[in-house]
Amino acid sequence: MAKAKTAYVCSDCGADFPRWLGQCSECKAWNTLTEVRTAPSVTRQHVSQSGRGGYSGSTQATVKTLKDVDVSDVPRFSSGYQEFDRVLGGGVVPGSAILIGGSPGAGKSTLLLQMMCHLAERMGALYVTGEESLQQVALRARRLSLPSDKLRMLAETSVEAICHLADQEKPAIMVIDSIQVMHLTDIQSAPGSVSQVRESAAYLTRYAKQNGVAIVMVGHVTKDGSLAGPKVLEHCIDCSIMLDGDGDSRFRTLRGHKNRFGAVNELGVFAMTSAGLKEVTNPSAIFLQRGEEHGNGSVVMVVWEGTRPLLVEIQALVDHSQLANPRRVAVGLEQTRLALLLAVLHRHGGLHVSDQDVFVNVVGGVKVAETSADLALLLAIVSSFRDNPLARDLIVFGEVGLAGEIRPVPNGSERLREAAKHGFRRAIVPLANKPKQPIEGMQVTAVKNLAEALEAV
8 A cells, every 4th residue: 555645835835845844945944844745646547448457537638739729719707897807818717726825804705705796696606705704704695785686605615515516506606715724635634734625726726727716815914914825826816916005994906917818917995994895996096195285206107007008196205314324214116126116316416425315106006016107206306405495397207227217117208198088288308219209288207317317397
């Protein structure tokens, strides 16, 4: 009889080792190796009439030529929320496996319950809850005034039992809340372990592909905000999205990190209300709720999120430092990028801030990863340092190079048109992003280096 194998798997990167180590040699994380016992695998063979051995099984794989593969488009269906469909790439693809994560209280279960209640009105929908009782889910649906006469509910944590009941119900979409409490009987470890999460997700993904059922799995997050469980969990699913939101803000952002059926880094915005999560179809108007008094160190920039422009306000505060090492704090921007741009400002702008504390913040809790915010950040710092406010109807975007040049950014014309639609009348943009056709009601100033940008303001 074959013995059960024992391995040690890193909970951060998914690497496995034959013995326990204090540090994972792949991702360099400490104390992340957990013991995993795998059931012995048995390969069954049978002898055919011709006397040759072959693998037994009910299904046989076939080899096809690439041109013989059916490439007809798989029809998507809408989730009922345009912002959710945008992040998914245009809707839910039948047979896809979607993983949605987020911090506790972000609204994952609320959003999925709202979506499933509306989808159940026109197709088969099954909501599987493993963390809450059916009464708790029903109370939430009643509090949110959701239609509850069509949605099928199941309280179960066994993956085999869930798939067996799904064969009888034949839903078009199924929600698993959450993948961390699911378990397979063949795996000896406890629910929530690396092996259980990995094998449960792989089992559900195979079921989704074979039966054409869209499965949405809810995942927990770790302390640093990443999805809990092995990294292979993100590789086996088709779409990975995160629902983020600060505890003191009623706005939630839904962002795609992986999508096999659409663009990544798409952004959907929701607002948490007493009636649940509501869509924010014009997020630029939300992030541009500026006060009556327009102070210095504030400017509006245009960032590109997925397939649409987004207007956000950036604020900077420069103050004389009482410390030997002045502080550099960036909220919503990269800390190293701020230090780099301050060096460029000193070298090519003639502004010496080495004895000043510099604080930078992106209003609304938006995290800006692209370099189009470089020029806006520097102009906000100069405005605060000189105590001279910038024009209220000014929009700025552009990448700043180490030589002080202003580099172009993608989709410059679309950014300017979005700003003009919100009432902005002046713009400072890179020279290569100057529109060929003038934009009605907007004065565009094209600059090629930092000195020209400072002169323009």
